[in-house]
Amino acid sequence: MKICLLLLLLVSTNVSAQNSLNPRKNSADTEKDYNFYQQQIRKAEELIADQRYADAVQVYRLVFDSYDFLFLRDCKVATQVALHAGETDAAFDFLRSGFRNGWELKSARKEKWPKSFRNHPLWQQTVAEYPRLRAVYLTRISPEIREIVREMFRKDQRKALGALFTFTSAAQDRYAERKFAPHSKKQINKLIAMMKTCGYPGERLIGTENWASVIISHHNSISEKHTVADTLYPYIRPQLLAAISKGQMNPYEFAFMEDWYVAVRSGNKQKAFGILQNDLTQPETIKANELRKELGLRSLETQRKLSDVEKLTGMQFYIRRVH
Secondary structure, three states: OOOOOOOOOOOOOOOOHHHHOOOOOOOOOOOOOHHHHHHHHHHHHHHOOOHHHHHHHHHHHHHHHHOOOHHHHHHHHHHHHHHOOOHHHHHHHHHHHHOOOOOOHHHHHHHHHHHOOOHHHHHHHHHHHHHHHHHHHHHHOOHHHHHHHHHHHHHHHHHHHHHHHHHHHHHHHHHHHHHHHHOOOOOOOHHHHHHHHOOOOOOOHHOOOOHHHHHHHHHHHHOOOHHOOHHHHHHHHHHHHHHHHOOHHHHHHHHHHHHHHHHHHOOOOOOOOOOOOOOOHHHHHHHHOOOOOHHHHOOOHHHHHHHHHHHHHOOOOOOOOOO
């Protein structure tokens, strides 16, 4: 059973009062195309990988000026790159964008770079603005839906823990198919109902991208037999792609789910985005890069270059590596 490999130290939820869970009408870019957003972030990362930091800052400016909702990772990376490029004003603009999109002040203070700016007027001004900026984020997310998905995640983790008490691959598959699969079916159906009324419960709606993606990834990793026969993930898959286009879902979360689905369904004979595995052949690398480009995800070559830039500069790009 593959789900025991996906156990993450996070938390979950329950679904009941669906009629009261209306998503908040938050930003003016609700209907904006986030495919362009992701393609521009990919472009910025390619510039960073080539150490063209000032050019990357200009791309981030274009994106941040065009969209109200921004994925938090992009705000964190843009802030660091701007500081490294010596563009302090841009860096604090990006920091404010981060605060509007969920970056907590206590988390920002733990980064390496604030130590050099503690006495800078822009740091003091931005800290003073934090309560107002944080309020923008709190107004956007739905605490009710967040709590529901949190409890679903907790329930998923508890159920997946049962796999740890099976000691053979055959026993794990039996547990997965007999015990976990019925539970997972209910979970996915709840997510489907939620998506119809509220949208995908990811970073934009509930402030975290992890909980729903882990639930779906667990479902996709039950067993080869289950995944081959499954109809729920193929049903929800087009809705997930639509959620990416609407900015409701981070495409890396989709790639994570899809990697599990393809690997388990094929008995580990096939690979997709190359997130779960780092031993891709040349044909597999070409295919992974094609899939990544479609969603605006960085190529594997760019990812390797970014890792080198991290080591060279001390910046952190929050690269998702092998799970």
